[in-house]
Amino acid sequence: MEIMISKLPRSGQLLLVMMLVLVLAGCGAKSSGNIVEGKVNVVTTFYPIYEFAQEIGGEDVNIINLLPVGVEPHDWTPRSQDIVNTSKAQLFLYNGAGLEGWVPNFLKGLDSGSKVQAVEVSTGIDYIMTDEEHEHDHGGNEEGHADEHADEHGEEHTDEHAGEHADEHADEHSDSLHTDPHTWVSPKSALIMAENIKNSLLTADPAHKEGYEERYAKLAERLQTLDNKFRDELAKVPNKEIVVSHQAFSYMARDYGLTQHAIMGLSPDSEPRGQDLVELANTVKTEGIKYIFFEELVSDKLAKTLANEAGVETMVLNPVEGLTEEQAKNGENYFTLMEKNLQNLILALQ
Structure with a gap:
C-alpha cells in the first residue's frame, strides 16, 4: 500500500490520505x-x-x-x-x-x-x-x-x-x-x-x-485565583513526589514545585517495561509515597498493579482532558476538577 501511494502525485496522495481518515473516523463517536x-x-x-x-x-x-x-x-x-x-x-x-x-x-x-x-x-x-x-x-x-x-x-x-x-x-x-x-x-x-x-x-x-x-x-x-491557590497550598506540603498513570502533569509539576514519576509516557496507551514498574515500585517505597494516581478516562489497571506491588493506595488525579458522562451530568468543569486535584494532592503529599 505504501509503495502504491508513493507513486501517486502529491495531490493524489493527500486526497487518498483524507479518504482513509474519513472512512476510519466514520465509525467513531x-x-x-x-x-x-x-x-x-x-x-x-x-x-x-x-x-x-x-x-x-x-x-x-x-x-x-x-x-x-x-x-x-x-x-x-x-x-x-x-x-x-x-x-x-x-x-x-x-x-x-x-x-x-x-x-x-x-x-x-x-x-x-x-x-x-x-x-x-x-x-x-x-x-x-x-x-x-x-x-x-x-x-x-x-x-x-x-x-x-x-x-x-x-x-x-x-x-x-x-x-x-x-x-x-x-x-x-x-x-x-x-x-x-x-x-x-x-x-x-x-x-x-x-x-x-x-x-x-x-x-x-x-x-x-x-x-x-x-x-x-x-x-x-478565576484562573489567577486557582493558580495562586495551587502555589500557596502545594508550597506547604512536606512531600513533593507524585506517581501518575501517564505523563500528563509536567506543567503542573514544574509550576508548583512537584516531581512527577509516570507509569506510562506522554500517551496513556504507551506500554511500560516490566523493569520500569519494578524501578517505580522501588521509588515509591524509598520516597515514602503513599498514593498512586490514576485517571477516569483511561484504564487504572497498571496504577493498581503498581500500588499493590508497592503496598500503597490509589487516588484520582485528573488531567482534565475531557469529562465522563457522570461528570457532565453533575455539572463538573475545569475549575471543579482542578479543585479536586488540588485537594487530592494535598492529602497524598502529607
Missing part, C-alpha cells in the same frame, strides 16, 4: 453541535478549550466541541461531519504542541472556500521537552505541521504564528525529544491559553469586543 447562522461559530478540539471559549464567548458565539463526552483525546480522530462543520465556522481552536496530530490533514480536507481561522491556543507557553522512552504520536506526527499548513492552505487555514512557532522549535524537535502537550493542566499555562482564545475572538468578531474582554477578565481572575 459523534461530536456534538451544529453550525448556527448569525453567530460566530467556533470549533474546538477538546474540553478545556471548549470551556474557556464558552466562558469568553458567552451568548455571542456558538461552540462546537469535536471530542465527545467520555472520550480520551490522544487517539481520537474526527468524522466527516466535523470537517463539514469546521469548513463553515469562523474559528477552529486547537491545543497544538503535538496533541492533535490529525490537524494538518484535517485542515487540508476543509472546503476550498472555507474562511475558518485555525488558532493554536498553546502558543506562547514555555513548552516542556522530554526524551521519555515511550514515543507519543497523539494520532499523528507534529514535526513539520506548520510547514504543511503553510504549503497547502496559504493564509486562510493557517495559524498566524505557525511559521514563527516552527522556527522557534525546529532545533528542539529531534528523534529523541518530544513536546509535552499537556499545557492546560497547569492553571498558569491555562491563563495563556485563555488569552489566546480571547484574542482570536476579537480578531474574528471585533463587533463584540466589549463582551469578550469583560468575560475574559472574569475567567482570567
Whole structure:
C-alpha cells in the first residue's frame, strides 16, 4: 500500500490520505453541535478549550466541541461531519504542541472556500521537552505541521504564528525529544491559553469586543485565583513526589514545585517495561509515597498493579482532558476538577 501511494502525485496522495481518515473516523463517536447562522461559530478540539471559549464567548458565539463526552483525546480522530462543520465556522481552536496530530490533514480536507481561522491556543507557553522512552504520536506526527499548513492552505487555514512557532522549535524537535502537550493542566499555562482564545475572538468578531474582554477578565481572575491557590497550598506540603498513570502533569509539576514519576509516557496507551514498574515500585517505597494516581478516562489497571506491588493506595488525579458522562451530568468543569486535584494532592503529599 505504501509503495502504491508513493507513486501517486502529491495531490493524489493527500486526497487518498483524507479518504482513509474519513472512512476510519466514520465509525467513531459523534461530536456534538451544529453550525448556527448569525453567530460566530467556533470549533474546538477538546474540553478545556471548549470551556474557556464558552466562558469568553458567552451568548455571542456558538461552540462546537469535536471530542465527545467520555472520550480520551490522544487517539481520537474526527468524522466527516466535523470537517463539514469546521469548513463553515469562523474559528477552529486547537491545543497544538503535538496533541492533535490529525490537524494538518484535517485542515487540508476543509472546503476550498472555507474562511475558518485555525488558532493554536498553546502558543506562547514555555513548552516542556522530554526524551521519555515511550514515543507519543497523539494520532499523528507534529514535526513539520506548520510547514504543511503553510504549503497547502496559504493564509486562510493557517495559524498566524505557525511559521514563527516552527522556527522557534525546529532545533528542539529531534528523534529523541518530544513536546509535552499537556499545557492546560497547569492553571498558569491555562491563563495563556485563555488569552489566546480571547484574542482570536476579537480578531474574528471585533463587533463584540466589549463582551469578550469583560468575560475574559472574569475567567482570567478565576484562573489567577486557582493558580495562586495551587502555589500557596502545594508550597506547604512536606512531600513533593507524585506517581501518575501517564505523563500528563509536567506543567503542573514544574509550576508548583512537584516531581512527577509516570507509569506510562506522554500517551496513556504507551506500554511500560516490566523493569520500569519494578524501578517505580522501588521509588515509591524509598520516597515514602503513599498514593498512586490514576485517571477516569483511561484504564487504572497498571496504577493498581503498581500500588499493590508497592503496598500503597490509589487516588484520582485528573488531567482534565475531557469529562465522563457522570461528570457532565453533575455539572463538573475545569475549575471543579482542578479543585479536586488540588485537594487530592494535598492529602497524598502529607
